[in-house]
Amino acid sequence: MDKFLLQQQVLKRLAEDLLQAEQAVRAAHETATHKENIAENKYDTLGLEAAYLATGHVRRAEAIRKALANWRQFRPRPYDVRKGIQIGALVCLVDSDDKQQHLFLGPDGGSMKLVSGTQFVQVLSSEAPLGRAILGKCEGDEVSIQVAPIRQQFEVLRVH
Template identity: 80%
Template sequence: MDKFLLPQLVLERLAEDLQQVEQAARAAHETATHEENIAENKYDTLGLEAAYLATGQARRAEAIRQAMAHWRQFRPLPYDASKGIQLGALVCLVDSDNQQQQLFLGPAGGSMKLLSGDQSVQVISCEAPLGLAMLGKFEGDEVSIQLAQNRQQFEVLRVD
């Protein structure tokens, strides 16, 4: 998979997500303000619940817009073997069960799985635990993270 095309794929997915969230926010707002949903007593909370939902959806839409702004400015650089894994790296990790996974280290707000043909790439940010653990590592290095009671270990197979 070409890492220089991945930011555009992320932006396309974020645009789809934004459209869905905006539709949900509009629907929740319409429900909250519809005359049939005016509270008749203190236990009639449908309008209030819809208003909370609309507010949450509006916040989510704003978070997506901010992520899109970061991704529009982001330009991955070619891998520099003297610096190790940095923002923009496409990394192949293998776990103790010989399961490989492709990870693309991007800016915040783009955590998602992308498919291109039969290839799958997990997009993560440098702020994610695994993203932080990979920074500065080189091919052949071990990467480990602690998740709750489990320690997960990986080996860096390839970096592009």
């Protein structure tokens, strides 16, 4: 798997998300300021609700802009066994059922699935529970996280 190509996919997806968020900001702002939505009494809250929605969309757009900036500046380094898994690592984990999952530990904007050849790759932030758990680990190490009442166990199979 090519880290550069994965990074390009992340940038493309974030750019698409930003475009959608900016369109949502404009639509919510237009709704909030439209003359037909001016409150006629204290129970007429459509304009106020649209303003709250616009504020949320503005925050989302700003978060995406920040993620874009972080990913543009990001330069994944080769895996260094002395440091263990760091941001930029491509990691293959295997669970107790021998199910493998591929992760790309990035600077921001997790929860994105990418495709590399025939493999699905989950983008993961170092702030996510699994991201924090794998930092510093090496091939062969065990990783354990608690998700609600369930403890999940993994082994680090490969790191690039």
